[in-house]
Amino acid sequence: MIDPLIHALKGNYSSILMLHRISSIKPDALPANQNMNVSPDELADFITNVKRRGWVFLSLDEMYERLVNKKKLSKTLVLTADDGYRDNLTEGLEVISAYKVPLCVYVTTSFPDKTAKLWWYALEDAVCYDAKKNDKDYDIGLMNERFIKLRSKYLESYTNPEKYFSDYFPTFEPDWNSYCEKYCLKWDEIVFLSKNPQITIGAHTVNHACLQALTYHDAWKEIENSKTKIQDKISLRVEHFCYPFGGSDEASSREYNMATEMGFKTATTTVGGNVFPEHKDRLTSLPRYIYKQSYKIGYLSGLKQNAKYVLKSLYV
Template structure:
């Protein structure tokens, strides 16, 4: 396993241990007045019924409609205001602390189930949300490579790939073997260049007979669906690049094109230029100071990362490097949500820094 993969596995284990510690001790409740900040931006990807599959390596990106509904009920009971992204930014730019904490709901990539399964819940709750759209998913010119790899490994009983000159051979017959193979290959290719990542997955998909265009068309909204969503009173459409490339892996000109063209394409298709951007993958290896500067230069009012953290008054000076809390499908519990919203885990993770950009 690559160093990045080892660190990711270690980080997952540390997070799980930390969550259990907070749950058992309740110390996060004591810390919350000092660590919870003004509120949080929540990050979602897919919302759809649980398929009950033994091999579901992307399950961390999914929650059920029932959990979304329970989450919104819980937030209301806890006294949170559900704000649009624009309203939250207006509040952040102000100099007075809000009377109540706020939460902003954001959905990445432009999946069909945002409309099919999440939207009915959001409408019922009158909950505003932001949808960050990847243009290439809407017209099937970009690839959902993580779903391609999942589907390829679901079909194959053995995999053999070459990553950066290293031959990787894994048994892939049982659900456990498939999970292990997925994790190993995922982190091996995440370590390298974007072109290599796409090439490795394309080879796996080709061997397994996975049609990337069909997969993307099935999973994601097309432009007519996005245009309809853009007209919804609760929706704010944001840009999420053209191809979902990890921008920090690209040269500056290409990264700028990914950001600028996604804004322009969305304006052409919906009639309104998006004011907000979301960095694909969004961790420190995928978006950093250069990308934050590009988002500012291109005139976006805000840009969000996947770096975990709460929103503090200090973030008014870092509107293009905003943190989010991932509502992780592996931890679909209101107890886990309360721990995250306390901000205590991130105070530890960020060593007390309110802004980690």
């Protein structure tokens, strides 16, 4: 354990940042449903500031090469974006291209297949629909509070979106396809992104399922089928994977071994922590930090003095 602590104190580590949506905050939308948004301007400011301070952005392939070849990781960052939101292309690509920063987009194949049920966006529409139908005051704050409570009920008690909306909004019928059309990348757009030298396309399962809750066979198929389908669509090897949800309760040694056996170079979690040289032996359980609006590079550099985060990074 001495070596990683020394690396931490010397700053010999990298950090992987996790985004979802790259989209401007909408004043007329519910704030609680925009918690995954990072605006293009905010992302551009972050990139500018960290580059000015001497940090370098790596692709996942470059991070992999540094790890396996025991090269220095000091002052390096990796950007990733989960799920496959359309604004990664429509709003994010301009920033990524302008600043020549690599980005890995992890695609959940049910998004471009239009079989995903984006219940959280349907819930926002249902809350607004209900307020208008009942002539309630169209107050963003009140609706936001109601949305948060109803979202918690779904997460605590439901896995079937249709059952949930039948119970709480019997007169509201979500158009599931329309949410995919609005929010999700299409296959031709994913192919287009894959041709950009700054973009890596990674796999993120078929249905964004909690892998640890599935049988071995079903979990394997979730990973394998997503990898195979993306490869068939973009005519490139898919060598990087991301575990849905990604905490220690959603993915652990069984899933890490699956990713290794399937030949992925790397696989990322959502367990917070930095990437150290010792991760060359743990390439399919790499930690990440959630990138949030107004992120500061000091959040990362300040952690090098904290042994707790070193341990957390290495034993996810």
